[in-house]
Amino acid sequence: MTDERRKWHERLQVTLWTLIVPPTVWAVHFLFSYLWAAVSCAKAGVFAEFPTLFVIGTVLALMAIALSGWIAHRQTRQRGDPPPHEQGTDIDRLRFLAKSTLLLAGLSFVGVLFTALPVVFIGDCR
Amino acid sequence: MSLHDQDDPALRAAQERRLREVWAPPKGLFLRWTDTNNNQVGNWYVLTAFAFMLFAGVLALIMRTQLAVPDNDLVGPGTFNQLFTLHGSVMMFLFAVPMFEAVSIILLPQLLGARDLPFPRLSAFGYWSFLLGGVFVSGSIFFDAAPDGGWFMYPPLTTRTDLSGLGADIWMLGLSFIEVSSVAAAVELIVGVLKCRPPGMRLNLMPLYAWYILVVAVMILFAFPPLIAGDVLFEMERLLDWPFFDASRGGDPLLWQHLFWIFGHPEVYIVFLPSIALFAMLVPTFARRHLLGYPWIVLAAVGTAFLSFGLWVHHMFATGLPKISLGFFSAASEAVAIPTAVQIFVFIVTLWAGRVVWSTPLLYATGSLAIFVIGGLTGVMVALAPFDWQAHDTYFVVAHLHYVLIGGTLMPLFAGLYYYWPLVTGKKLSDRLGRIAFWLVFVGANLCFFPMHLSGLEGMPRRVFTYPADLGLGGLNLASTIGSFVIAAGVAVIVLDLARSPWRQRSPRNPWQAGTLEWLAHPEDENWGIRSIPLIESRYPIWDQDDFVRKVDEGRYFLPDAEEGRRETIVTSVLDARPISVIRLGGPSWKPMLTALALGGVFILTTYHLYWAALVSGIATLVMVLWWLWTGTAEIPEKSCKPIGHGMELPLYISGGASPGWWAMFITMMADATAFSGLVFGYFFFWTRHEAFPPPELATAPGMAWPLLALALGLAGWIATIAAREVHARGAIAAARMLLIFGLLTSLAGVPAGLAGPWLSGMDPTANSYPAIVWTLAIWTCLHAAVAAIMQAYVLARSFAGRMTPHHDADIRNVTVYMHFFALTALVAYATIGLFPEMA
Numbered sequence: 026m027t028d029e030r031r032k033w034h035e036r037l038q039v040t041l042w043t044l045i046v047p048p049t050v051w052a053v054h055f056l057f058s059y060l061w062a063a064v065s066c067a068k069a070g071v072f073a074e075f076p077t078l079f080v081i082g083t084v085l086a087l088m089a090i091a092l093s094g095w096i097a098h099r100q101t102r103q104r105g106d107p108p109p110h111e112q113g114t115d116i117d118r119l120r121f122l123a124k125s126t127l128l129l130a131g132l133s134f135v136g137v138l139f140t141a142l143p144v145v146f147i148g149d150c151r
Numbered sequence: 152m153s154l155h156d157q158d159d160p161a162l163r164a165a166q167e168r169r170l171r172e173v174w175a176p177p178k179g180l181f182l183r184w185t186d187t188n189n190n191q192v193g194n195w196y197v198l199t200a201f202a203f204m205l206f207a208g209v210l211a212l213i214m215r216t217q218l219a220v221p222d223n224d225l226v227g228p229g230t231f232n233q234l235f236t237l238h239g240s241v242m243m244f245l246f247a248v249p250m251f252e253a254v255s256i257i258l259l260p261q262l263l264g265a266r267d268l269p270f271p272r273l274s275a276f277g278y279w280s281f282l283l284g285g286v287f288v289s290g291s292i293f294f295d296a297a298p299d300g301g302w303f304m305y306p307p308l309t310t311r312t313d314l315s316g317l318g319a320d321i322w323m324l325g326l327s328f329i330e331v332s333s334v335a336a337a338v339e340l341i342v343g344v345l346k347c348r349p350p351g352m353r354l355n356l357m358p359l360y361a362w363y364i365l366v367v368a369v370m371i372l373f374a375f376p377p378l379i380a381g382d383v384l385f386e387m388e389r390l391l392d393w394p395f396f397d398a399s400r401g402g403d404p405l406l407w408q409h410l411f412w413i414f415g416h417p418e419v420y421i422v423f424l425p426s427i428a429l430f431a432m433l434v435p436t437f438a439r440r441h442l443l444g445y446p447w448i449v450l451a452a453v454g455t456a457f458l459s460f461g462l463w464v465h466h467m468f469a470t471g472l473p474k475i476s477l478g479f480f481s482a483a484s485e486a487v488a489i490p491t492a493v494q495i496f497v498f499i500v501t502l503w504a505g506r507v508v509w510s511t512p513l514l515y516a517t518g519s520l521a522i523f524v525i526g527g528l529t530g531v532m533v534a535l536a537p538f539d540w541q542a543h544d545t546y547f548v549v550a551h552l553h554y555v556l557i558g559g560t561l562m563p564l565f566a567g568l569y570y571y572w573p574l575v576t577g578k579k580l581s582d583r584l585g586r587i588a589f590w591l592v593f594v595g596a597n598l599c600f601f602p603m604h605l606s607g608l609e610g611m612p613r614r615v616f617t618y619p620a621d622l623g624l625g626g627l628n629l630a631s632t633i634g635s636f637v638i639a640a641g642v643a644v645i646v647l648d649l650a651r652s653p654w655r656q657r658s659p660r661n662p663w664q665a666g667t668l669e670w671l672a673h674p675e676d677e678n679w680g681i682r683s684i685p686l687i688e689s690r691y692p693i694w695d696q697d698d699f700v701r702k703v704d705e706g707r708y709f710l711p712d713a714e715e716g717r718r719e720t721i722v723t724s725v726l727d728a729r730p731i732s733v734i735r736l737g738g739p740s741w742k743p744m745l746t747a748l749a750l751g752g753v754f755i756l757t758t759y760h761l762y763w764a765a766l767v768s769g770i771a772t773l774v775m776v777l778w779w780l781w782t783g784t785a786e787i788p789e790k791s792c793k794p795i796g797h798g799m800e801l802p803l804y805i806s807g808g809a810s811p812g813w814w815a816m817f818i819t820m821m822a823d824a825t826a827f828s829g830l831v832f833g834y835f836f837f838w839t840r841h842e843a844f845p846p847p848e849l850a851t852a853p854g855m856a857w858p859l860l861a862l863a864l865g866l867a868g869w870i871a872t873i874a875a876r877e878v879h880a881r882g883a884i885a886a887a888r889m890l891l892i893f894g895l896l897t898s899l900a901g902v903p904a905g906l907a908g909p910w911l912s913g914m915d916p917t918a919n920s921y922p923a924i925v926w927t928l929a930i931w932t933c934l935h936a937a938v939a940a941i942m943q944a945y946v947l948a949r950s951f952a953g954r955m956t957p958h959h960d961a962d963i964r965n966v967t968v969y970m971h972f973f974a975l976t977a978l979v980a981y982a983t984i985g986l987f988p989e990m991a
Contacts, residue, residue: 040726041354048457055461058479066473067839111441113351113688118727121355121446128450132489136458139486143478150473 034096035103039122046093047126047133054086054137058144066150076144083141087134094130097123157707166712167682173713174266174678177739185739187271188678189256194575196253196278200246203285205642207241210234210292212639215599219632221620231616232299233318237292239302244326245285247422247560252277252336254567255364255425257575259340261669262358264349264687266680266710266720269342269811272737272783273335279747280332287755288325291318298322301614303411303466306396306404310388317758320389324754327382330375331750334822337371340364342814347720348728349668350709352687358667359448363428366452367421372822373460374417380829381410384927390760393916393923395833401920403840405470410829412463419555420459424452426563427494430516433570434498436665437513438505441691444497451497454490458483468539477536484534491527495520510663511585512570518593519562526554529604544614547607553600562592565645570663572652574672579658584648591641599634602627666691671703683711683796684721687728709795721795722811732805733793737783746775777945784812785961787954806961816965820972827976830931834924834983845921845988853908853925858985861904861932865977868897868939872970875946875963882957884950891947891963894970898940901977905933908984925984932980939973942966 037043061079065072072079100123105116156162176186186192214234217225226234256274260267268274291297298318300309309319344365348357385407387393394400396407435442442448461483468477498520507513529551533539542548565588573579603611606627611618618624661670670693671681683706689695702708710721710733718736723729752768788803795801807813838844845852871894879887909929914922946963949955955962 045453045457048454052457052460055479055483059476062473062475062479063839066475072475111355111445111690113353113356115727118353118355124446125449125453128446129454132450132454132486133457135489136483136486139482140461140479142482143475147475147478150475 032099034099037096037100039097039100039119039126041122043093044122044126044129047090047130048136050086050089050093051133051136051140054082055140057082058140062144062150071150079141079144083137086137090130090133090137094127094134097126097130101127157705157711163706163711166706169713169716170679170682171677173716173718174680176678182739184744185741187275187737187739187743189260189267189271189274189680190575190676190678192271192274192278193253193257196249196256196281199278199282199285200250200253203241203245203289204250205646206289207238207246208639208642210238210241212635214238215632215635217616218618218628220629221618221622221625223617226616228616229299230295232301232614233292233295233297235614236298236301236304236318236322237289240298240322240326241285241289242556243302243418243422244329245281245289247556248333248418249281249285249329250564251364251367251422251425252333252340254429254564254571255340256336258360258571258669259343259364260347260680261574261672262361262667263343263347263352264668264671264681264684265343265347266684266718267736268339269347269720269722269734270339270737270815271718272740272743272779273339273815275740276743276747277332277335277339279744280335280750281329283747283751284325284328284332284754287751288321288329291321291325296321303408303415304385306385306388306407307398310385310396312389320386320758323382323386323389324758327379328751328754330379330382332747333371333375334819337368337375337822338815338818340368341372341818342811344368345725346722346811346814348687348723349684350686350721350723350728350730352723352728354726355445356687356690358669358690359431359442359445360428362449363424363431363452366456367424367428370417370421370424370456370459372818373825374414374421376822376826377410377829377832378414380826380833381407381414383826383830384410384833386757387923387927390757391917393926394918394920395923397920400918401837401841401846402923403837403920405467406833406836408467408470409463409832409836412466413460413829415466416463417456417459420455422556423559424455426560426567429563429567429570430498430520431494432665432667432669433512433516433566433663434501435505435691436570436663436667437508437510438501439508440501440505442497443501443504445690447493447497451490451494454493455487458487458490462487465534465536465539468536469543474536481534481536485531488527488531495524511580511582511589512566512663514586514589515562515566515569518589519558519566521558522554522562522593522596523558526551526556526558530555542607544612545607546603546611546613549613550600550603550607553596553603557592557596557600562596565589565592568645572649573658573662574669576652577657577676578652578655579662580648580652581655584644588641588644588648591644592638593641595634595637595639595641597634598637599631602630602634606631661693666694668692671700682706683708685709709797709799711796715789715793721801722805722809724809730795730799730801731809733795733801733803734805734811735786735788735803740783742775742779742783746772746779749775773941777941780945781949781954785949785954785959787956787959804959804961806959807964810961810964812961812965813968816968820969824972824975827931827979830924830927831979831983834928834987837920837924838987846919849912849914849919849921850988852912852914852922852988853929853984854912855985855989857904857908857911858929858981861901861908861936862977862981862985864897864901864904865932865936865939865981866974868894868901868936868943869970869974869977871897872943872963872967876960876967879950879960879963880957884957887963888947888950891943891950895940895943895947898936898943901936902933902940905929905936905981928980928984932977935973935976939970942969 101120110117110120296317309315344361384395394402396402396404464480465484606624611624682704685703685708692699719733722732749772753765756765792800871890875887875890909926916923916926946966949962
C-alpha cells in the first residue's frame with residue numbers, strides 16, 4: 026500500500042512517544058487541576074461558581090485523548106498479516122503499539138473524568 | 152564467516168576459546184572485585200540486598216517482641232524509634248529498590264540476548280555505592296546513632312538539631328548516596344532495554360519483564376530526583392540553618408512532605424512492578440502457553456507508572472489541604488486500581504487458558520497475588536479521604552502497607568528466587584523446603600498483619616514503643632508477634648535451602664522448559680552471556696523457532712567471535728531492533744570502585760561536618776570521573792567496521808542519537824531536570840503559602856539585571872556549543888575549538904554573574920525562606936554552569952589530544968545534550984528569580 030492511498034491518520038508514525046500521549050495528557054490535566062485549585066484557594070480563597078477555565082481544560086484534555094485513541098483505533102485495523110498479530114513484522118509491531126495506545130487512551134479518559142468529579146461535588150476551598 | 156563456516160568444529164572451538172579468554176573474570180584475592188561483568192556484579196548485588204533484608208527483618212522481630220505484651224520494657228522508646236525508622240528505610244532503600252536493580256542486572260542481558268548491559272562499569276559503580284552507603288546507614292544503629300524520625304523523616308522534628316541528632320544527617324546523606332546509585336542503575340537499564348535488544352526483537356516481541364523494567368527505570372528518573380532536591384533543602388537547613396521547613400521564618404514543613412511523597416508514592420510501584428514482572432515470565436512457562444493480552448500488560452505497566460505520580464497527597468490527607476485537592480488525589484488513587492487489576496486478571500486468564508504445571512514458583516506467585524489483593528482492597532479504602540482520617544497513623548495503615556509489600560514485592564521475589572536459581576547456579580532449590588517455607592511465610596504474614604487491621608481500627612497508633620493493658624489490644628498484638636516469628640521461620644527455611652544448594656546436583660539446562668531467551672544460559676556457566684546473538688522472530692523463541700538453541704550454541708547467529716580480543720555487544724534501533732553498531736564494553740577495572748569510594752567520602756564526611764575533607768573527596772571524585780571517561784569512553788576503534796556474520800558489517804563507532812552514550816546523557820539529564828523542577832516547585836510553593844512573596848523588604852532583590860546577564864551568558868555558551876558541534880562535523884576543527892573556548896569563557900563568567908544578584912542585594916539566606924530558595928536556585932544553576940565549563944574544557948582537550956575528530960565526535964554531541972538541559976535550567980531559574988518578583 027503506497028503512502029498516497031493511505032489516509033492521513035494511517036500515515037502518522039507510531040512510536041514510543043505517541044504511546045505515551047494519552048497518559049501524558051492525563052498527567053498534564055491532573056497537574057493543571059491541582060495547580061488551578063491550589064492557586065485559586067491560596068490566592069483568592071475561592072474558585073468560581075462555574076469554573077470556566079477548569080471546564081475548558083477538561084474538555085480539551087478529553088478531546089486530545091479521544092483523538093489519539095481514535096487514531097490508534099484506526100491504526101490497529103490496518104490490514105496485514107493474519108492473527109494473532111504476534112510476529113516480528115512491521116504491521117504487527119504497528120498494531121501492537123496502536124492497540125496499547127488505544128488501551129491507554131481508554132484508561133486516561135476515565136482518569137480525566139475521575140479527576141474532574143471532585144470539582145462537580147466540592148464547591149469551595151474548605 | 153557464513154552459516155556454513157560454523158559447521159567446522161575446529162573454528163567453533165577457536166571462537167569459544169577467544170570468547171572465554173575475553174570474558175574471563177579477573178582472578179586473585181583482590182583483583183576479583185574489579186570485575187564488571189553483569190553476572191558477577193548482579194550476584195554481589197542480590198546477595199547484599201538479601202543480607203540487608205535479613206538485617207531489617209531482625210529489626211522488625213525486635214520491635215514485635217517489644218510489642219508482644221502491654222507495658223513491655225525490652226527496648227526503650229529511643230531505641231524503638233531507631234528500630235522502626237531503620238526497618239522501613241532499609242527495606243525500601245537497601246532491599247526493595249536495589250533488589251530489583253540487582254535482579255535486572257542479572258536477567259536483562261540474558262533476556263535481551265546481549266553479552267552484557269551497555270555500561271558494565273556503571274553497574275559496578277552503582278553496586279559499590281550501594282554497598283558503602285548501605286553499610287554506613289545500617290551500621291549506625293550499632294553506635295546508637297541511627298536515624299529515629301521515621302522513614303519519611305518529617306520536619307520540624309528532624310530538621311531541628313536540638314530534637315534530632317546525627318541520625319537525621321546519616322539518613323539524608325547516606326540515602327542520597329544510594330539514590331545516586333539508583334539513578335545510575337536506571338540509566339543502565341533504560342539504555343539496555345532500548346538499545347541492546349537482539350536483531351529482530353521489535354517492541355512487540357520484547358519479553359514483558361523488559362517492558363516492566365523500562366517503565367520502572369523511567370519512573371525512577373522522575374521519582375528519585377524530587378527526593379534528592381528535598382534532601383538538598385533538608386541538609387541546607389540542618390547544616391547551614393536555611394529555613395525551608397521552619398514556619399517561624401517563612402518556611403513550611405509541608406514542602407518536605409510534598410517532595411518526599413512525590414518520591415514516596417511512585418516508589419511503592421517502583422518496587423511492585425518489577426516483582427510482578429517476574430510473574431509475566433514464570434506464568435507463561437507454567438501455563439505452557441504464550442501470555443494472553445500482551446498489550447494489556449503494557450497498558451497496565453505504563454498506566455500504573457503515570458497514575459502513580461498523581462497519588463502522593465493521599466499520604467497527606469490529614470494535613471489540612473483544601474478538600475478539593477484531596478479529591479483529585481483520591482480520584483487518582485481509585486483510578487490506579489484499574490491497571491493494577493488488569494495485570495492480575497491477565498495472569499489469571501493465562502493460567503486458566505493454559506495447561507498448568509504446578510510448581511514451587513507458581514505456588515509463591517498465586518499465594519502472593521492473594522495477599523496482594525487484600526492489600527489492594529484496603530488501599531482502595533484508605534484512598535477515600537474520610538476513611539483515611541479515621542485510619543491515619545494507626546496500625547490499619549501498617550497492615551495495609553505490609554499486605555501490599557509482602558504480596559507485591561517480597562513473595563514475588565521468592566517466586567523469582569525459586570524460578571531463577573537454576574539459571575544463576577545451575578541447580579534447583581528443594582521443592583519440599585520451598586513449600587514448607589511458602590506455607591510458613593503465607594500463614595505467618597496473615598497471622599502477623601491481619602490482626603493489625605483490627606488493632607488499628609480499635610485505636611492502636613503507629614510508632615508507639617508500648618501500650619497500656621487497658622486498651623485491650625494485648626491479644627491482637629500477641630497474635631501479630633507470633634505471626635512475625637512464623638514469617639521469620641519461613642525465611643530461615645529459605646536461607647537453609649540456599650545454604651544447601653552448593654551440595655546439590657546440577658539440574659538440566661532450562662529445567663522448567665521455558666520459552667524465553669534467558670534460559671539459553673548454560674549450566675556450565677560460561678561468562679560470555681550468550682554464544683551468538685540470535686535473530687528473534689517470536690516472543691518465545693525457544694518454543695517457536697526451529698533449532699533455536701542449537702543454532703545459538705553453534706554460533707550460527709551474530710557476533711559469534713571476539714577476534715580483536717574485546718568485550719562486545721550489538722546495538723540496535725529502538726523500535727524495530729535493526730542492528731546499528733557493535734560497541735566495545737568496559738572490562739574489569741578499579742575505577743568504578745574508587746569513584747564510588749571518593750563519592751561516598753563526600754557524603755559521609757559531610758555527615759560529620761568535615762567540610763574540608765569532603766571538598767577534597769569531591770575533587771577526587773571529579774578527577775576519577777574524568778579519568779574514567781578519558782580512558783574508557785568514545786574510544787576511536789582500530790578499524791571502522793567489523794563483520795558480525797551473515798554478510799553483515801557494522802560500524803564500531805557511532806555518535807549522536809543512535810549511540811548508547813547519547814541516550815545515557817539524555818536520561819541522566821532528565822533526572823537532573825526533574826530534581827531542578829523540585830526546587831522550582833519549592834519556590835512557587837512558598838509563593839502560594841504567603842500573602843506577600845517576595846516579602847516587602849526584599850521586593851527588589853535579587854533584581855533583574857544580574858539574573859538576566861547570567862541567563863544571556865548561559866545561552867551564549869549553549870549556542871556556541873551547538874555551533875561548535877555543527878562546524879566540527881563539517882571538518883572546521885579550528886573554528887570549532889574557537890567556539891568551544893568562547894563557550895567555556897561564557898560558562899565560567901556565568902558563575903559569578905549568577906551569584907551576583909542575590910549577593911549584591913544583600914540577601915541573607917538564614918533570615919527567610921525567600922532568600923534561601925533564591926540562593927538555592929542560583930547556586931544550583933551556577934554549579935551547572937561550572938560543570939558546563941568542565942565539559943567544554945574536556946571536549947577541547949579531547950580534540951587537541953586527537954581523541955575526537957569530525958568522524959568520531961561522540962564527546963561533543965553528548966556535551967551538547969547537556970548544554971540543551973543547562974540552557975533550559977538557566978532560562979527557568981533566572982526567569983523565576985529575576986522576572987517573577989516583578990509580576991507577583
